[in-house]
Amino acid sequence: MAWRTQAEPDPVRATDKWEVQLRKGCLELAILASLWSEDRYGLEILRWLEGESDLVLSEGTVYPLLARLRVDGMVDARWVEAEAGHPRKYYRLTRAGRRRAVLMARLWAKFTAGLGGLIAPLLAEGRS
Amino acid sequence: MNDLNRDPAVERYLERVRTSLRGMRRREVDEILRELRGHIAERATSAHDVGAVLDALGDPADLGEEYRGEDVLDHGVCSHAPLSILHGLMLLGRRSWSSRGALVLATLGYVLAIVLGAASVEKLFSPHEVGLWQPAGAALPRVMVDGAASPGSRELLGWWFVPVAAAAFGILLLLTNHFGRWWIRRRRGERGSWLHPAA
Numbered sequence: 001m002a003w004r005t006q007a008e009p010d011p012v013r014a015t016d017k018w019e020v021q022l023r024k025g026c027l028e029l030a031i032l033a034s035l036w037s038e039d040r041y042g043l044e045i046l047r048w049l050e051g052e053s054d055l056v057l058s059e060g061t062v063y064p065l066l067a068r069l070r071v072d073g074m075v076d077a078r079w080v081e082a083e084a085g086h087p088r089k090y091y092r093l094t095r096a097g098r099r100r101a102v103l104m105a106r107l108w109a110k111f112t113a114g115l116g117g118l119i120a121p122l123l124a125e126g127r128s
Numbered sequence: 129m130n131d132l133n134r135d136p137a138v139e140r141y142l143e144r145v146r147t148s149l150r151g152m153r154r155r156e157v158d159e160i161l162r163e164l165r166g167h168i169a170e171r172a173t174s175a176h177d178v179g180a181v182l183d184a185l186g187d188p189a190d191l192g193e194e195y196r197g198e199d200v201l202d203h204g205v206c207s208h209a210p211l212s213i214l215h216g217l218m219l220l221g222r223r224s225w226s227s228r229g230a231l232v233l234a235t236l237g238y239v240l241a242i243v244l245g246a247a248s249v250e251k252l253f254s255p256h257e258v259g260l261w262q263p264a265g266a267a268l269p270r271v272m273v274d275g276a277a278s279p280g281s282r283e284l285l286g287w288w289f290v291p292v293a294a295a296a297f298g299i300l301l302l303l304t305n306h307f308g309r310w311w312i313r314r315r316r317g318e319r320g321s322w323l324h325p326a327a
Binding site for chain 2: 041042043058059060061063064067068071082085086087088089
């Protein structure tokens with residue numbers, strides 16, 4: 001029996017959609033990770049992510065997300081007067097936030113490790 | 129820095145954010161604007177012009193909506209008020225069909241709860257008009273709220289209808305509240321914005 005093929009979809013477009021979902025899924029983990037070692041304010045979080053990864057938060061999205069994490073009890077916030085002349089709102093992980101960050105990181109590591117074996121042949125194909 | 133903050137473009141931007149934050153508490157709005165003002169000021173001093181900084185923050189209405197959406201969902205999760213929960217579900221319903229389905233279910237739950245609650249009260253004043261009747265020949269009993277059933281029908285609960293309908297009202301209200309809050313808690317993380325790849 002012959003294979004029935006439909007019109008070929010655009011793989012780039014489909015991958016873009018998938019990438020959006022993927023990035024969306026790791027947004028919260030990225031923010032929690034940025035606060036793991038020290039307290040930071042919004043712009044500092046953006047810069048840290050730019051420096052430490054190839055991910056850059058859309059600037060207008062970090063603040064509403066921080067507000068939500070604060071309401072959820074994952075972060076605390078305090079205002080600090082800065083030498084620059086305007087106060088900065090610093091965020092700090094709460095105990096619950098630290099626990100959540102660890103759980104999310106473990107899940108992420110487990111997930112990517114499991115997937116790593118599956119996609120190895122795909123990566124080899126891409127290189128050849 | 130302060131000169132920058134008096135920049136008309138910045139003021140216009142923040143005013144538009146403020147407008148789209150209507151309905152939120154004044155203190156929260158002031159805190160949001162203070163944080164954004166600080167961000168704009170600091171960003172603009174490090175190699176960016178104000179226009180580029182504002183562009184990077186995105187449309188002020190969208191930004192305000194993002195904050196307000198979080199606020200609405202917070203209220204939906206924390207509140208026991210049906211209107212707050214429905215508001216949260218409506219917001220999620222803009223993004224997915226499944227949340228629209230949850231909104232319809234919750235609305236039906238609340239409507240049915242209201243009907244049962246109202247019927248339990250109305251029974252006290254119109255005992256022969258409101259109640260649960262078994263119509264002659266029908267398999268299932270019916271709640272009648274606009275007059276007794278046809279001749280030959282039999283009332284099933286009598287005055288017991290009042291506590292039973294009141295209890296059903298309470299249970300349905302609680303269950304619908306629980307469902308709505310659970311749905312919002314479960315789905316709220318799926319909305320919002322996302323990371324962009326570095327240029």
